[in-house]
Amino acid sequence: MKALALGDESAFDALFTRFYAGLLRYAKSLLPYPTDAAEDVTADVFCTLWTNRAHLMVQGSVAGYLYAAIKHRAYDKLRQQRRTPLEPEDELLNFQPAASYLEPDQLLAFQELDQHLLQLIDRLPERTRTVFQLHRDGNLTYEEIASLLVISINSVKTHMFRALRFLKSALHVSGAL
DSSP: OHHHHTTOHHHHHHHHHHHHHHHHHHHHHHOOSSHHHHHHHHHHHHHHHHHTTTTOOOOSOHHHHHHHHHHHHHHHHHHHHHHSOOOHHHHHHHHOTTGGGOOHHHHHHHHHHHHHHHHHHHTSOHHHHHHHHHHHTSOOOHHHHHHHHTOOHHHHHHHHHHHHHHHHHHHHHTTOO
């Protein structure tokens, strides 16, 4: 890191060569579709690393720093994608195969339910939300999540149970279920 801070390109190349493939796999697990989003996030982390090399204060391992940076950038990307509204037909085609047969009031109800569910997911505690999104959005197994977050499989199960219980309860109370 000292060599990188001094602008040594070979130090940057060494970091890039050592960590790029693993960071890209991790980004793809957080942002499975489209795959270019994961590549953008990974490239952005390395660009930021080079740009801010003189001011970086990495406490702990470089690997931990880079993986945390990927995680935060990926979640920023997910939040950005949620805020960018899709065309109603495109959104429904992603979620429901028979979307073309919905009546306008059904379409509106579906969109409202989808937005409500996203808001409820954002209200989950951070660790629980992370586990939930890695499992549901990232299609990771409980074992993969446990090793990625360095927690036990039972902790992953507990977080998933709490997330699902909260979401079902909140949807039931709101009358959505």
